[in-house]
Structure formats: structure tokens, C-alpha cells
Amino acid sequence: xxxxxxxRLNVNGRQLDLMLEPRVTLLDALRMRADLTGNKRGCDRGxxxxxxxxxxxxxxxxxxxxxxxxxxxxxxxxxxxxxxxTLHPVQAAFCEKDALMCGFCTPGFIMASVGxxxxxxxxxxxQIRKGLDGNICRCGTFPRIFEAVSSVTGGQRA
Ligand code: FES
Numbered sequence: 001x002x003x004x005x006x007x008r009l010n011v012n013g014r015q016l017d018l019m020l021e022p023r024v025t026l027l028d029a030l031r032m033r034a035d036l037t038g039n040k041r042g043c044d045r046g047x048x049x050x051x052x053x054x055x056x057x058x059x060x061x062x063x064x065x066x067x068x069x070x071x072x073x074x075x076x077x078x079x080x081x082x083x084x085x086t087l088h089p090v091q092a093a094f095c096e097k098d099a100l101m102c103g104f105c106t107p108g109f110i111m112a113s114v115g116x117x118x119x120x121x122x123x124x125x126x127q128i129r130k131g132l133d134g135n136i137c138r139c140g141t142f143p144r145i146f147e148a149v150s151s152v153t154g155g156q157r158a
Pocket of ligand 1: 043044048050062063111
């Protein structure tokens with residue numbers, strides 16, 4: 001569109017060259033322009049966590065992050081987590097512990113959990129609670145999400 005500028009992103013280890021208006025968010029850039037739709041749009045205003053991605057290992061609300069602002073950084077969304085048919089250990093744990101109902105919040109929770117566990121592989125209960133406090137599950141599955149993340153602590157990292 002008018003005012004579009006070249007934006008180069010590194011997403012899931014791959015370079016992505018897009019023409020975007022400067023106001024386009026990271027969430028929209030990936031969902032609408034790169035077919036990376038794993039992370040969902042919930043509130044679209046930085047309050048629910050469904051859109052959580054990792055930028056240089058740190059969880060961010062991609063709905064509230066401009067794509068142009070994260071050029072040169074390592075961006076990861078949930079689409080890049082599994083290795084072919086092999087789920088990331090955190091994804092596997094969510095399945096094993098039945099840690100989802102409607103599943104809308106799940107990609108955001110998984111990304112926040114991955115970021116947390118990469119930083120604190122042996123995260124305590126307190127660190128897990130704090131690491132996930134930016135994410136909301138309206139179906140009430142948090143206890144199972146907590147259990148899933150706890151089950152991965154001290155385990156292997158992909
Ligand atoms: Fe980004 Fe809710 S959609 S925080």
C-alpha cells in the first residue's frame with residue numbers, strides 16, 4: 001500500500017523480506033503477509049497474550065510490537081517450534097497434560113513457556129507463575145498448563 005517500506009525480518013531462522021507500512025504490527029505481518037498464522041489475535045491490545053512470540057528469546061505481545069521495530073532480531077512464533085513431525089518438548093507436554101480446551105490461547109502460552117524455560121530450565125513454581133502471568137486462558141485450564149510446564153523443567157531443550 002502507500003507508504004510501504006522494505007522490512008527485513010528474521011522469523012524462525014529464515015529471512016523474510018516484506019513491503020509494509022510502518023504501522024503494521026509483527027502479528028499482522030506474520031499472519032497476513034507471511035502465512036504464519038499459528039499465533040492468534042485475541043484482544044489486539046496487549047492484554048491477553050494469545051499473540052505472544054519470542055524476540056531475541058524474550059516474550060513480546062506481537063499485536064503491540066511494530067514489525068519495523070524488530071528488524072535485525074531473532075523472531076520466533078509457534079509455527080517454527082516443531083521439528084517436522086516432532087513436537088517441541090513444551091508442545092508435547094501440553095498435549096500429554098491435556099493443557100488446552102478451545103486452544104485459542106495455547107500458542108501464546110507455549111511461546112511464553114518456551115521463553116521462560118530457555119531462560120530458567122529449572123524454573124520454580126513461582127518463576128513459572130510469573131513467566132506466564134502475561135497470558136490468559138478463559139477456559140480455566142491454567143492448572144493443567146502449569147502442570148505441563150512444570151513437567152518440562154529440568155528436561156531437555158530442543
Ligand atoms: Fe496481543 Fe491479546 S492479541 S495481547
